[in-house]
Amino acid sequence: MGLGPRLDLRQSQSLVMTPQLQQAIKLLALSNLEVETFIAEEIERNPLLEASREEEGGEREGSDEPPLVERDEPAGSDELIVAGESAGETLDVDFAAETFHHDSASDSIGSLDGGLGLNATGGAGASEDGPDFDRFAASDLTLAEHLMAQAGAVVTGPDMFIAAHLIDQIDECGYLSASLLDIANRLGVPLSRVEAVLGVIQTFDPTGVGARNLAECIALQAKEADRYDPAMARLIDNLDLVARGALPQLKRICGVDDEDLADMIRELRNYDPKPGCRYGGDPVQGVVPDIFVARRGAGWAVEINAATLPRVLVNRAYYVELSAGPQNKASKSWLSDAMASANWLVKALDQRQRTIIKVASEIVKQQEAFFLNGVAHLKPLTLARVADAIEMHESTVSRVTSNKYLSCARGLFELKYFFTSGIASADGGDAVSAEAVKSAIRALIAAEDPKRILSDDTLVDMLREKGFDIARRTVAKYREALGIGSSVQRRRQKALLGVA
Numbered sequence: 001m002g003l004g005p006r007l008d009l010r011q012s013q014s015l016v017m018t019p020q021l022q023q024a025i026k027l028l029a030l031s032n033l034e035v036e037t038f039i040a041e042e043i044e045r046n047p048l049l050e051a052s053r054e055e056e057g058g059e060r061e062g063s064d065e066p067p068l069v070e071r072d073e074p075a076g077s078d079e080l081i082v083a084g085e086s087a088g089e090t091l092d093v094d095f096a097a098e099t100f101h102h103d104s105a106s107d108s109i110g111s112l113d114g115g116l117g118l119n120a121t122g123g124a125g126a127s128e129d130g131p132d133f134d135r136f137a138a139s140d141l142t143l144a145e146h147l148m149a150q151a152g153a154v155v156t157g158p159d160m161f162i163a164a165h166l167i168d169q170i171d172e173c174g175y176l177s178a179s180l181l182d183i184a185n186r187l188g189v190p191l192s193r194v195e196a197v198l199g200v201i202q203t204f205d206p207t208g209v210g211a212r213n214l215a216e217c218i219a220l221q222a223k224e225a226d227r228y229d230p231a232m233a234r235l236i237d238n239l240d241l242v243a244r245g246a247l248p249q250l251k252r253i254c255g256v257d258d259e260d261l262a263d264m265i266r267e268l269r270n271y272d273p274k275p276g277c278r279y280g281g282d283p284v285q286g287v288v289p290d291i292f293v294a295r296r297g298a299g300w301a302v303e304i305n306a307a308t309l310p311r312v313l314v315n316r317a318y319y320v321e322l323s324a325g326p327q328n329k330a331s332k333s334w335l336s337d338a339m340a341s342a343n344w345l346v347k348a349l350d351q352r353q354r355t356i357i358k359v360a361s362e363i364v365k366q367q368e369a370f371f372l373n374g375v376a377h378l379k380p381l382t383l384a385r386v387a388d389a390i391e392m393h394e395s396t397v398s399r400v401t402s403n404k405y406l407s408c409a410r411g412l413f414e415l416k417y418f419f420t421s422g423i424a425s426a427d428g429g430d431a432v433s434a435e436a437v438k439s440a441i442r443a444l445i446a447a448e449d450p451k452r453i454l455s456d457d458t459l460v461d462m463l464r465e466k467g468f469d470i471a472r473r474t475v476a477k478y479r480e481a482l483g484i485g486s487s488v489q490r491r492r493q494k495a496l497l498g499v500a
Contacts, residue, residue: 020341024348028355028399032290032308035349039310048319048342051310143172143209143279150204155197162187162197166210174209174276175217206275214273215239221271231256235264242268245492289407291360291415293371300371302361304353305407312349314342355392359400362386363418370418371408376440378433380422423470437468438478445484450494455487 017025027035043049141149144167151163165187169178180198184191202210207224211217218236222228231254235242241250242265251261272278292303322335363386369377383401387394401415420433444462448454454462456475463470479486485493 020344020348023344024351025399027348027352028396029402031288031403031405032305033288034403035352036308036310039312039345039349042341042345043312046338046342046345048315048338049345050313050315052313141279143170143174143276144168146279147201147204147209151201155200158189159193159197159200162189162194163201166194166198166201170210170276172276173274174206174211176210176212206272206278208272208275217273217275218268218271221275222267225267227267231260232264232267235268243492245495247495287405287412289412290404291356291406293360293364293406293408295371295409300361300364300368302357302364304356309349312346314339314346355396356400356404358390359386359392359397360406360415362390363406363415365389367418371410374410376436378418378420378435380433381419383419423468423474432468434478437463437470438482440466440468441475441478442482442484445479445490448490453487453491453494 027038030038039051043051147167147170148164151160151167155163162183165183166176169183170176176198180194181191184194187194198210202220204210208217208220211220215236218239219228219233222232222236234254235250238250238253241253247261251257254261254264256264288308289305290308292301292305294301319335319339327335363381364371366381366386366389367379369379383394383397387397390397401419404415406413406415417435420435423432423434423437440463441459444459445454456472456479459475459479460470460472463475476486484490
């Protein structure tokens with residue numbers, strides 16, 4: 001065969017993900033608040049898109065787009081992933097047979113959030129007159145700001161510069177982690193002067209701030225309470241023995257009897273080991289539910305939290321106005337692309353809502369015992385089982401359950417919470433959820449007698465009596481995951497509690 005250039009014609013098949021298809025897949029994994037941000041960016045980029053939070057029955061000026069929920073000939077979710085062209089079609093669900101109908105961003109703000117006693121945004125303080133904006137007028141002071149305000153009242157001149165540097169080195173718990181010698185060398189001042197300024201800072205509120213270790217922090221608080229006598233000083237110097245519950249050694253070291261030691265330990269427990277944590281830090285962000293679930297008669301109502309999603313409309317009137325004007329080839333192509341992108345986004349959002357509702361409804365169906373009776377009745381569940389039940393791909397279910405929260409009468413739960421591994425039943429019955437086993441372990445330890453601390457082996461026997469066939473190593477793993485100490489640690493803790 002001769003060597004040389006030549007042309008060959010070959011035919012092959014391949015699956016190519018278009019930008020629109022990638023967008024639809026990305027939307028599935030986003031939470032409602034992340035989708036809201038994404039929509040805002042798209043509206044800013046595409047002039048044919050506009051947001052509206054009007055109710056379903058209201059007038060929609062500038063758009064003749066039909067309501068998102070009015071669709072015919074449903075198509076499966078996996079067909080969306082494979083074909084890409086049917087992204088706006090509905091899922092193959094008989095909505096007439098279901099107890100829920102609020103399944104897209106175009107629906108009015110539903111009744112589930114009101115029925116659950118929750119406001120739609122997950123915040124507190126709202127009333128009939130609207131949200132209380134006075135709550136947001138001033139943010140909490142950080143620890144550094146609080147300390148600098150106090151330093152400005154008592155420290156002046158060059159010492160203020162030293163105080164500002166020391167305060168900058170205090171962590172969020174209130175401890176000074178930097179070396180005073182290093183700070184003195186860095187600032188070019190005597191070590192004694194830095195120590196003197198630190199002594200002033202250690203008199204600030206909260207008491208114990210500026211300490212270099214736990215013992216110093218507790219000692220500062222004991223001095224403030226006028227309880228820092230020689231016996232208390234020796235007790236604070238031996239906090240490791242306190243943690244180990246070595247009461248005979250502590251009595252000998254401190255030179256006190258049982259009654260005095262109990263009083264000292266009781267006093268010690270009242271001190272704050274992290275005084276700085278009551279100030280500053282990042283504000284706690286409340287989790288906004290993406291889905292509401294409530295009992296309705298003999299069934300369940302499942303609803304998307306429409307309050308966190310703006311209603312996206314295509315402004316066809318503006319499109320007609322632009323089309324009627326003078327255009328060249330480039331502007332005509334741009335307008336056509338903008339219209340196609342707008343239509344695709346509306347359809348992809350509609351598809352996202354319906355997919356979430358379908359997955360959430362199947363989770364409620366599979367875990368109905370949990371919603372009725374609590375975590376002890378949580379069943380083992382896998383992504384594959386839900387995917388098979390609703391005829392979707394497992395990866396689609398995984399994306400839907402990522403970063404999304406479900407609100408029900410029992411509280412707020414991440415969708416991933418309902419997917420747990422199974423533990424074999426001791427009597428040969430159905431397997432039980434790992435979360436149910438953890439709940440049982442927590443309940444048994446909470447009810448244990450302080451004089452008879454339950455070992456892991458004892459917990460295994462008690463769990464088997466309850467029908468859980470579980471190994472000791474698994475009990476230890478679950479106990480540690482719950483943040484519960486070993487039997488030795490719990491015995492020491494309860495001994496200290498008994499003394500105090």
